[in-house]
Amino acid sequence: MEQRDSEEIVRKYYNTRQHIEAYRNTGLIVCEQQIFDMFLRPTDRVLDIGCFVGRVSFALAKRCGFVLGVDIAEDGIMQAREKKRAEGFENCDFQIASAQELPADDGSFDVTLLAYNSLECMPGKKQRESALAECFRVLKPGGHAVLSVHNRWHSRYLRVLAVYDTVRLIYRLHHRLGSMLLRQLQKHWTFLHPDMLTHERHTIFEQMAGSVAVWPVYFYSRSEIKRQLRSMGFRDIRIFQIDAQDPYTQQGRSAAVRSRPRPSFFVPGYYIVATK
């Protein structure tokens, strides 16, 4: 898929009243506060990539030197600019820009942020890698890239993704057999959508499986994101397990960095801090 096409899918998905309302009315998650307390300094210049309506940008503008928020979803940026004006923020700015071409000079930021799985919303390995390479480029030496990802090996996601991937594999080997299997499975699992046979997994939006949604996202494993960050030149990669991933839920809002680590199977996601 061309970068332009996949950006269009992402834009269409986020430029909706429903998403804007949901993000506008959601504050920082506990684990974000914990990570920011550990790594942010009052003078830091922060680049919030995939900032959307500025959920995190405004919280950081209150405690850092300067925040630039960028996103490809224009409606999100408009909303952020409106809030900036209405509330009189002077140390933040918002631009429509893609993570693959950040509007920033080399070595000009102390922190880059890809909050609430923004990296995983970028369809295609090349795009995710180029976003990380851009983070590395714009960071000052010693600066931090802060990001969150799901955990591919969490039991809930594994179950749904296993069904998706098995049906897709069978379809690839034998179209008719795959379609038949899908029709049978749909009788029990209404979240299965015919598009799943022909579209990439991350283009299948919000098919609900009980309480589990398959989002338009890529799911990283801990080792994969670590490997990718290392290959970009990052060092000292610290990975924090978190309790939950969805900030809309009560459980998600109070999601904290775990002090007692658990086996991967029970960890829904990670916050990661990598140093340039």
Ligand SMILES: C[S@@+](CC[C@H](N)C(=O)[O-])C[C@H]1O[C@@H](n2cnc3c(N)ncnc32)[C@H](O)[C@@H]1O
């Ligand atoms: C899950 S939302 C997170 C929003 C925000 N970071 C937060 O924590 O509230 C993902 C955001 O990433 C943005 N995004 C996805 N791909 C992008 C890209 N290639 N460049 C810039 N932003 C992108 C989407 O438009 C969306 O606003």
